[in-house]
Amino acid sequence: MKLWKTILAAATLALATGASAFAARTDLVIGITLEPPHLDPTAGAAAAIDEVLYANVFEGLTRIGPNGEVLPDLAESWAISDDGKVYVFKLHTGVKFHDGTDFNADDAKFSLDRARADNSVNAQKGLFAAIDKVEVIDPATVKVTLKNPQGSFLYNMGWGDAVIVAPESADTNKEKPIGTGPFKFQSWAKGSSITLVKSDNYWGAPVALDKAEFRVVPDAAAAVPALLSGDVQAFPFFDPDSVAQVQGDPRFKVVIGATEGETILAINNKKPPFDKLQVRQAISFALDRKAIIDGASAGLGVPIGSHMSPANKDYVDLTGLYPHNVDKAKELLKEAGLENGFKATLKLPPPSYARLGGEIIASQLRDVGIDLEIIPVEWAQWLDQVFTKKDYDLTIVSHTEPNDIDIYSRKDYYFNYDNPAFDKIIAELNLTSDEAKRKTLLGEAQKILADDAVVGFLYELPKVGVWDAKLQGLWENAPIQANDLTKVKWTD
Amino acid sequence: MPSVWTKQDSGPVTAMTAYLLKRLAIAFATLVLASMVVFAVLEIIPGDPARLMLGMNASADQVELLRNQMGLNAPLALRYLHWAGGLLSLDFGRSYTYSVPVIDLVRERVVVSLPLALIALALSTLIAIPVGLFSAGRHGRAGDTIAMGAAQLGVAVPNFWFALMLIYLFAVWLRLVPAGGFPGWGAGIWPALKALVLPAIALALPQAAILARVTRSALIEVLNEDYIRTARAKGLPYRAVLWRHALRNAMIPVLTILGLQFAFLLAGTIIIENVFYLPGLGRLVFQAITQRDLIVVESVVMLLVAAVIAVNLLVDLSYAVVDPRLRSRP
Numbered sequence A: 001m002k003l004w005k006t007i008l009a010a011a012t013l014a015l016a017t018g019a020s021a022f023a024a025r026t027d028l029v030i031g032i033t034l035e036p037p038h039l040d041p042t043a044g045a046a047a048a049i050d051e052v053l054y055a056n057v058f059e060g061l062t063r064i065g066p067n068g069e070v071l072p073d074l075a076e077s078w079a080i081s082d083d084g085k086v087y088v089f090k091l092h093t094g095v096k097f098h099d100g101t102d103f104n105a106d107d108a109k110f111s112l113d114r115a116r117a118d119n120s121v122n123a124q125k126g127l128f129a130a131i132d133k134v135e136v137i138d139p140a141t142v143k144v145t146l147k148n149p150q151g152s153f154l155y156n157m158g159w160g161d162a163v164i165v166a167p168e169s170a171d172t173n174k175e176k177p178i179g180t181g182p183f184k185f186q187s188w189a190k191g192s193s194i195t196l197v198k199s200d201n202y203w204g205a206p207v208a209l210d211k212a213e214f215r216v217v218p219d220a221a222a223a224v225p226a227l228l229s230g231d232v233q234a235f236p237f238f239d240p241d242s243v244a245q246v247q248g249d250p251r252f253k254v255v256i257g258a259t260e261g262e263t264i265l266a267i268n269n270k271k272p273p274f275d276k277l278q279v280r281q282a283i284s285f286a287l288d289r290k291a292i293i294d295g296a297s298a299g300l301g302v303p304i305g306s307h308m309s310p311a312n313k314d315y316v317d318l319t320g321l322y323p324h325n326v327d328k329a330k331e332l333l334k335e336a337g338l339e340n341g342f343k344a345t346l347k348l349p350p351p352s353y354a355r356l357g358g359e360i361i362a363s364q365l366r367d368v369g370i371d372l373e374i375i376p377v378e379w380a381q382w383l384d385q386v387f388t389k390k391d392y393d394l395t396i397v398s399h400t401e402p403n404d405i406d407i408y409s410r411k412d413y414y415f416n417y418d419n420p421a422f423d424k425i426i427a428e429l430n431l432t433s434d435e436a437k438r439k440t441l442l443g444e445a446q447k448i449l450a451d452d453a454v455v456g457f458l459y460e461l462p463k464v465g466v467w468d469a470k471l472q473g474l475w476e477n478a479p480i481q482a483n484d485l486t487k488v489k490w491t492d
Numbered sequence B: 001m002p003s004v005w006t007k008q009d010s011g012p013v014t015a016m017t018a019y020l021l022k023r024l025a026i027a028f029a030t031l032v033l034a035s036m037v038v039f040a041v042l043e044i045i046p047g048d049p050a051r052l053m054l055g056m057n058a059s060a061d062q063v064e065l066l067r068n069q070m071g072l073n074a075p076l077a078l079r080y081l082h083w084a085g086g087l088l089s090l091d092f093g094r095s096y097t098y099s100v101p102v103i104d105l106v107r108e109r110v111v112v113s114l115p116l117a118l119i120a121l122a123l124s125t126l127i128a129i130p131v132g133l134f135s136a137g138r139h140g141r142a143g144d145t146i147a148m149g150a151a152q153l154g155v156a157v158p159n160f161w162f163a164l165m166l167i168y169l170f171a172v173w174l175r176l177v178p179a180g181g182f183p184g185w186g187a188g189i190w191p192a193l194k195a196l197v198l199p200a201i202a203l204a205l206p207q208a209a210i211l212a213r214v215t216r217s218a219l220i221e222v223l224n225e226d227y228i229r230t231a232r233a234k235g236l237p238y239r240a241v242l243w244r245h246a247l248r249n250a251m252i253p254v255l256t257i258l259g260l261q262f263a264f265l266l267a268g269t270i271i272i273e274n275v276f277y278l279p280g281l282g283r284l285v286f287q288a289i290t291q292r293d294l295i296v297v298e299s300v301v302m303l304l305v306a307a308v309i310a311v312n313l314l315v316d317l318s319y320a321v322v323d324p325r326l327r328s329r330p
Helices: A002-021 A047-053 A105-116 A220-228 A240-245 A277-286 A289-296 A326-335 A352-366 A379-388 A405-409 A420-431 A435-451 B002-009 B012-044 B049-054 B060-070 B076-088 B102-137 B142-156 B159-173 B189-223 B226-233 B238-275 B281-290 B294-322 B324-328
Strands: A027-032 A062-064 A070-072 A075-080 A086-091 A131-138 A141-146 A183-189 A193-198 A211-216 A252-267 A342-348 A370-376 A394-399 A456-468
Touching: A027 A047, A027 A220, A070 A075, A086 A105, A105 A131, A105 A141, A220 A240, A220 B159, A220 B238, A240 A456, A252 A277, A252 A352, A277 A326, A277 A352, A277 A370, A277 A456, A289 A352, A289 A456, A342 A352, A342 A379, A352 A370, A352 A394, A352 A456, A379 A394, A379 B049, A405 A420, A405 A435, A420 A435, B012 B076, B012 B294, B049 B060, B076 B294, B102 B142, B102 B189, B102 B238, B102 B281, B102 B294, B142 B189, B159 B189, B159 B238, B189 B238, B226 B238, B238 B281, B238 B294, B281 B294
Parallel strands: A027 A211, A342 A370, A342 A394
Antiparallel strands: A062 A070, A075 A086, A086 A141, A131 A141, A183 A193, A193 A211, A252 A394, A252 A456
C-alpha cells in the first residue's frame, strides 16, 4: 500500500513538472512513420525526405504554401516574358548556406542544371524538362529560358526536388544536408531520429522553435502511447484508424485536412475485358464510395469523380456521374456480353486504405458478378509487377503527387490508357499559363477521364494530424508532403 | 578401432581439440551454405531497389542509370562471389539506399540489439530457473499449479500485445520510463538502460515461461533417479539435493533450450523493436527488406546466422563443462 502511494506521488510529480515545462517551450518532437533513406530531396522520391527537410532546411526559388499556392522563396520576385518562355528571377541577397558560404545566382544555375543533366537521378526530372537554358545575369539575377511556355513552371520550381543546393555540398547532402533554410541539420541517429536546430544567420523571418526532432515511430499502435506519454508532441500524418483513441482528449488537437492523394481503383485498360468501356463503367456503378470511405478510412475522406482534389481551385464535381447502382452495373455487363460475370485479380499494396478498401471493393464487385481474387503485395513488388511490368487487372493506390492529371497522357503508364483527345488537352495545358484558360482545359480533362471511366475514382486521402493543443502553426492540409515548421510555436 | 583408442589414451585435452576442430569445420560449412541460400532467396523476390528510390515519376532510362550506379546490372554469380568474398575479409558491402558501408549501419544498431538480447536472456534465466526449482520441489501441489499456470499464460500471450500493455502501464500511466525510442548510449548509461527495460521484459517473459517449464520437467525427471534417493537416504537436506545433484544433472536440456532461445530472441527483436521503435538490427533488417536494400539484408542475416552458430557452438562446449563424461568423447 505504501509503495502504491509512492508510485502515485511520483507519477503526479512527473505530470506536474512536465506541465510547467510547457510554458516557455521552444523544442518539438514530431513523429514520422517512415524514416527517410537519405537527406537529399533532389535524389529520391521518398516522401519522408521532404517531410523532414522541405522549407525547414532547404529552400527553392519558389515554394508551395500551406494551401497549395505558389509563394516566393529564394527568388523575391520574377518577370515573365510575353511569350511565356523567359523567366527572370530576382534573388534575395545576403543569403548564406548553413556551412557559411554565400548563396547567389551561380548556385541557382548549378542546381537547375544538375537536376536536368543527362546523368541526373532526380526522381522528378520531368519538372525540369521544359528548361532550355539557365543563365546568370548578375549575382542576384538568374534567367531561365524554356523550350516552350509552361503553365506550371513556377509551381514546379517549388517542389522539394527543385530546391537550391550548393556545388560544395551537393554530393554530401545525403548524409549532411546543407541548405539555406531557417533550420540547419544537427544529427541523424539512424533508425531513430533526425534533429534540426535553428540557424542563426537565416535571411528571412526568424522561427520560434530552437530545436525540432523528427522521431521515427513506424508502428501505428505505438503512436498513441507516444503521444499520451508526451514523448512525441505531434503526428502530422496520423493513422485514421487510431484517431478515435485521442479524439475526446482535451490535451490534443485532431485536425482533418485535405491532401493531393487521389485514391483510385486502377484498371488495366488494355487487358480484356477491361478494354470495354461498359465493363469499366459497370465497375464505377458498382462502387459504393461512402461504404469504402467508412471502412477503409474511418469515415474520413472526400469522394471524387475524377483525378483532381476537391480542395483544388480547378476541381469539377463529377461524383454524380456514376452513383452506386447495382442494376445499372449488371445491365452494362450484359451489354458487354458478360451477363454471367467474370473473374479477375486485385493486387493490394501495404497501406491500410488499399488493404481494407480492397476487401470492401471485392465484396461490392461480387454483387454485380465480378469475382475478385485478392493478392496482397509489398511496395517493392507493386512497383515491379503492377507499375513497371503492368502485370495486373485491378489495384488500389493513392496518387499523392500534386496536379498530376497528366499521368493519364503518359505513354506506357501502368493504366494502359490511350486517348488522343485527352493527350491533346494535356499538351495544350502545358503550353498555357493563362489561369482562366487552364481552368477550362483542366475541367475538360477531368470530364474525359470520368466519361471514359479510366479507373474507379474513390476518394481524396485525408490528412489526419494530431498534435498537442498548445501547438500552433502546423499545416492543416498537405498540398505537398511536408512538415513546414517555419510558423510553428508553443502557446500558453 | 585403434585410432579411437589412441585419441582416448592421449587424454581429454586432445580429444577436446579434435572435437572443437570438427565443430568449427561444420560451422564454417554451414555458413557457406547459408550464404548461398540467403543470397539466392533474396535475389529471387521481386522488386527493384532503384525503382523504389526513384518512385513513380522517374523514367525507365533513369532507373537503368541508377541500377548501373548501384552495380545491380552485373551477373548474379559475379555479384555473389563479390559479396561472399567480401564477407571473408569482413567487408559487408555498401547499402543501396543509405549509400554507407553496411558495417557502419550494423555497428550503430548492434549496440542496441545485443544489450537488449543479453538483458532479456539474463532476465529470462533469472526468472525461469528459480521458478522451475520452486515448481519441481512442489511437484503436483498448489504452488506448482499456480506457477505453471502463469507460465502457460506467458507462453500464450503475444509479445507485441504484452509490450503495449507494459507501455500503457509504465510509460503512459506511471510515466516511469519512455514509451519508446532510444536516446543512444551517448546520453548516459541510465537513460539508455531505462529505454531498454520494457522491451527486455516484453522479450524475456515468454522465453522465461518456456524455460521454466523445461527446467521443471527436467528436474522432476532427475528427482526420480536412484542417486537422488541415495543422496536423500544418506541424510542430505532436500535443498542441497535439489541444488547440488538435481539441478546440475538437469542442466543439459535447459542449456539446449537456452541456446535455441537466443535465436528466437534475435527474431523477436524485429517485432519488439518496431513496437518500441528502437533502432536495432531487427528494425534495420525490416526496413531494408521493404526498401529492397538487399545487400544490407543479406549481410545482416549472415551476421545473425554466424551469431546463432557461435551460440550453438558455445552450448555444445558448455555440455562438456556441465557433464565431465562428455569431455573425453571422441
